[in-house]
Amino acid sequence: MSETTPLDILAIAAHPDDIEITCGGTLIKMAGKGCRTGALDLTRGEMGTYGDEKMRDDEAARAAEILGLSYRQNLSLPDSGIEYTQSNKLAIAQVIRNTHPELVILPHWRQRHPDHLACSRLGYDACFLSGLKKAALEGEAFRPRKIIYVSYFRNTDYSFMVDISDEFEQKCRAVAVYQSQFGQTSGDKIKQALKSTLNLPDLIRSGGKNVFQPGTGIYDLMHTRAHQLGQMVGVEYAEAFTIREHILIDDPQTMPVRSM
Numbered sequence: 130m131s132e133t134t135p136l137d138i139l140a141i142a143a144h145p146d147d148i149e150i151t152c153g154g155t156l157i158k159m160a161g162k163g164c165r166t167g168a169l170d171l172t173r174g175e176m177g178t179y180g181d182e183k184m185r186d187d188e189a190a191r192a193a194e195i196l197g198l199s200y201r202q203n204l205s206l207p208d209s210g211i212e213y214t215q216s217n218k219l220a221i222a223q224v225i226r227n228t229h230p231e232l233v234i235l236p237h238w239r240q241r242h243p244d245h246l247a248c249s250r251l252g253y254d255a256c257f258l259s260g261l262k263k264a265a266l267e268g269e270a271f272r273p274r275k276i277i278y279v280s281y282f283r284n285t286d287y288s289f290m291v292d293i294s295d296e297f298e299q300k301c302r303a304v305a306v307y308q309s310q311f312g313q314t315s316g317d318k319i320k321q322a323l324k325s326t327l328n329l330p331d332l333i334r335s336g337g338k339n340v341f342q343p344g345t346g347i348y349d350l351m352h353t354r355a356h357q358l359g360q361m362v363g364v365e366y367a368e369a370f371t372i373r374e375h376i377l378i379d380d381p382q383t384m385p386v387r388s389m
């Protein structure tokens with residue numbers, strides 16, 4: 130994965146596994162349509178209770194294969210210490226110049242974890258900076274055409290959903306490679322699932338390690354969430370995104386999702 134890989138889509142997130150959990154289905158789907166997709170992780174997740182940097186690097190590389198990414202880079206900023214600074218904005222902007230993504234996916238600005246919030250703000254500013262000719266960056270000025278913000282559980286101001294019914298199982302498989310994070314309570318079951326075709330119902334039942342709330346396993350959370358979002362738009366599973374602009378429609382008659 131060279132540093133100058135041209136991409137169609139670049140997803141930026143604070144920690145390895147954030148991208149898989151939030152917009153992994155959309156990235157799998159877009160790669161399947163022939164888009165060149167990439168991920169920029171800002172930290173190595175070294176402050177996490179479980180696993181070390183090497184383990185998490187290996188997991189991220191394996192997950193990248195499952196997502197079908199053409200590029201994955203890590204800026205090695207301090208985990209739980211991402212600061213909103215000019216040098217961090219420039220570091221991200223340099224990646225944007227190197228990869229020329231038409232579309233950038235950032236975390237939504239409503240966040241529980243301060244790193245996620247910092248990532249959202251830094252990512253937006255980096256997209257802007259990358260387009261300034263006089264910015265202290267290498268390469269030609271470039272600005273992505275579109276920024277979309279993926280939902281991280283806290284916000285409900287969705288602008289649109291992406292149908293990931295066909296990609297949901299693969300998304301779970303990408304998350305399941307993060308054994309250091311989610312495999313502790315049900316590792317054997319997940320290892321089994323990874324060896325052959327993932328048995329989704331078993332994986333969801335296994336729960337995986339609890340996240341956010343005691344008793345809420347990661348796979349259960351992902352399943353409930355994607356299914357609920359899907360039901361809102363009449364598909365099995367979906368991921369939700371917010372944009373700051375309005376959507377322009379040519380023919381309102383062809384808009385998907387029934388009103389009644």
Ligand SMILES: [Zn+2]
Nearest residue numbers: 143144147242
């Ligand atoms: Zn995170």
